[in-house]
Amino acid sequence: MLVNLNDVLYQALARKCAIPAFNVFGYEDAKAVIDAAAEMGSPVILATNKVAIHHMPIEVIGAMLVEMAKKAAVPVVVHLDHGQNYETAAKAIAAGYSSVMYDGSALPFEENVRNTAEVVKLGHAFGVSVEGEIGSVGYSDSATGNDGTLTDPYEAKVFAEKTKVDALAVAVGTTHRMETQSASIDYHLMEEIQKVVPVPLVMHGSTGLPDNDLQEIAKMNFCKVNIGTAIRMRFGNSLRKAIHDKPEVFDRLELFQSPIKEVKQEAVNKIRLLHANHLT
Numbered sequence: 001m002l003v004n005l006n007d008v009l010y011q012a013l014a015r016k017c018a019i020p021a022f023n024v025f026g027y028e029d030a031k032a033v034i035d036a037a038a039e040m041g042s043p044v045i046l047a048t049n050k051v052a053i054h055h056m057p058i059e060v061i062g063a064m065l066v067e068m069a070k071k072a073a074v075p076v077v078v079h080l081d082h083g084q085n086y087e088t089a090a091k092a093i094a095a096g097y098s099s100v101m102y103d104g105s106a107l108p109f110e111e112n113v114r115n116t117a118e119v120v121k122l123g124h125a126f127g128v129s130v131e132g133e134i135g136s137v138g139y140s141d142s143a144t145g146n147d148g149t150l151t152d153p154y155e156a157k158v159f160a161e162k163t164k165v166d167a168l169a170v171a172v173g174t175t176h177r178m179e180t181q182s183a184s185i186d187y188h189l190m191e192e193i194q195k196v197v198p199v200p201l202v203m204h205g206s207t208g209l210p211d212n213d214l215q216e217i218a219k220m221n222f223c224k225v226n227i228g229t230a231i232r233m234r235f236g237n238s239l240r241k242a243i244h245d246k247p248e249v250f251d252r253l254e255l256f257q258s259p260i261k262e263v264k265q266e267a268v269n270k271i272r273l274l275h276a277n278h279l280t
C-alpha cells in the first residue's frame, strides 16, 4: 500500500528501528526492493533522485512506482530524493508521490528555512510528507565540489520548528556515493541533535556505513536511512557478470534476472541490519 513518511517513521521511532530508503532507477530495482520488503514484512521507501527523474520523466516513473506501491503487500513510500526546487516538488506531488525532500542545504540558513517551509505548506495540503536538510552531507566524488558541513544541533532544532518538516536530514559524518563501508560518524553530535530536534532524523550516504553503525543508528532517532550506491553497485556488477558469463544472450530481460536477485539480497540484508522487519 502507498503511505507517507509519517505513517512509518513514528512507528520505527517507537520500536527503535529504521526504514531504509533505497534509490531506484527503474522497474527492475524497484521490484527487487519491494520483493525484499515483502519477504521481510517490512515497510520500505522508494527514492528517486535527480538522475532518475532526468532519465525518466517524473510523471512516468512516479506513475509506475505509485502503482507498484499500491499493489505491494507492505507499506511503501514513494519519495522524491534531494528535490532541487519548489517546481520539482510540485511536479512530484502532481505525479502522485507520497513524500518529497526539498534540499536547500547549500543555501544560507534563512533562505533554506523559507524555501523548505513553502514546500511543507504545499506538501501538507496534499497529505504528502516533506523532508528537509540542514548542514550538508557532502559527496565523495570531488567533481561535485561539495565536501559537506556538519550539522549544528541548535540550527537543526530551529530549522525543524520553523519549517514544520516531517523528517530532517542531518550531516554527522557520512558522505554520498562511498563504495566502501568506511564512513566514520560522530555519535556525540548525533546525541546532541536528537536531544533537541522534535522530528525523526534522516541519515544520508548510508552505503558508507559499516554494518554495526547501521544497527546502532536504527536504535537512535535516525528512522530513515538512505542507501543508494550499495544497490547501484550490486545491480551494475551483477549485470556486467551476466553479460560476461552469457556472451550469446542479447535479451535484456534474461540478463536482468541476476541483477534483480542480487539487489533483492542487498535490500534484505540492509532491512535486517536496520531491524525494519520488526515493524509489520
Ligand code: G3H
Pocket (backbone or CB within 6 Å): 023, 081, 082, 175, 176, 177, 178, 203, 204, 205, 206, 207, 208, 226, 227, 228, 229, 230
Ligand atoms: O539520498 C540518497 C542517499 O543519501 C544515498 O547515498 O548512495 O551514498 O548510499 P549513498
Ligand code: ZN
Pocket (backbone or CB within 6 Å): 082, 137, 176, 204, 205, 226
Ligand atoms: Zn542523500
